[in-house]
Amino acid sequence: MRPVTRGLVGLAVFLLIWEVVGRSGITERRFLPPPSDVLGSLGEILVDGKFQSDVVATVLALVVSVAIAVLIAVPLGLLLGSFPVARHATRAVVEFLRPIPSVAFIPLAVVMLGVGPETKITLAVYAAVWPILFNTIYALDEVEDLHLETARAFGYSRVRTILSISLPSAVPFVLTGVRLASSIGLVVLISTEMIAGGRLGIGTFINVAREGAGRMDLLLAATVVAGAIGYLVNAAFDVAQRRWVSWSSLTRSAS
């Protein structure tokens, strides 16, 4: 079986079990509506203007967060990866901050920034910086010595070598980092929307569906949409990696 077929079969089996359990009466249908109910609700919310603006708000926040994270993490990664002194000097701070989940900062962020979009974006940026930063630093350790030496033999300065050798060599790893950052960023955005409220966002919609109306079907439908966004973002990066940095996998598998 091809991987796609296998994936679809797995999904179908999962949905079937859920449908049977949902309809069997083991659980209350109101709390665990079967997929057929959720599908109906999904069709309902997809044409709902309010939900559409929630989705746009979350996706826009994701794009902005990941863009800011790239602008912070890539230059920082190049700096820390190229100059061991800088890396040693910052190690303690980095090792202290890294394990703290960004949702732990939600109360602090709300107090400092309020409940506007800047709060969730700040937290998502914080979460998204790490995978990009670490992938960039790791990538610089993996830069082919002979490439660096070749640049030096042709009279390239240190800075010029970083820009014309280290940076392009790092792109495949950076893309992997951005891919991870996008998934993590989406989770943080929706979590923050759910916990801190705010006016727009998929998380806000889920919150309202749960607390106000107790509509589990709407909640699950919105969750499916969030999952689909995550899936599409991941697939987009897959295509980008295959198209732009095919040289990386090709050269690596050849060696």
Place this chain on the structure above:
Amino acid sequence: MPTMLEVSGLGHTYKTKDGVHNAIGDVSFTVNAGELVCVVGPSGCGKSTLLRTISGLITPTVGEVLLHGDPVRGVPADLAVVFQDYSRSLFPWLSVQRNVEFPLRTRVSARAERRERAREALEWVGLSAAGGKYPWQLSGGMQQRVAIARALASRPSLLLMDEPFASVDAQTRFELEDLLLRVRAEHDSTVLLVTHDIDESVYLGDRVLVLSKSPGSITTDLDVNLPDERDQITTRASSEFVELRSEVARLLHGGEPATRPSPSVPDTAANDRFLAAERAETHSTSDT
């Protein structure tokens, strides 16, 4: 002929975790403009170290390198290096054309001129059609030709080559050797090439410098009195060639330089033993 390169009393000691390692002992020689000089020596005798010190990539512990009479400090602008490992020395994210333009980016400011000179260098190595391809789309031999074109594009006054043909198959090696001879004849290049292959050193060189085992030092400076026009079949079969390679093999095994210009009985058995040992060593190192 004016002196291009003058190496005097050169030695290098690496500092490693478990002490120091003396890679080259005491090396002195000169290369005149327009010459192709081969340095031949067993694996690990310090050939790469020698080239790296001459190119200014590492600073020698002792001794001096003069290029056009000027001491080499840092990497001189009119020098180019071709490394053995073409697959790791070309940049996979750049097209062949861009790879060849690479050394020109710091030296030629006009984009159009860079492009033209890279195109020209690709023509010299017979790769005019491959400019738009990527290195990983080419065979090993073609990749090494790109590396040679890249080195030539900057029109260096001295071309350094570190076992440039050691990682290609025999047929391709012959082609590349002839390509090098043709290109250097057309452009009057000065080339210093290191190799562990005795036959290659004799086939290519105007002179052969024999390096002793580690720490390397030059034991003999041998003139190759073969005609300038060389041919893979007839040259290699000629008695002059056979005698020279036997002489080099003998010297590599610690023999004294012959008092007469060439020994009467070629010691081919010693040469073959040496080559076999060399092959075994290169394979074991390239596998790791």
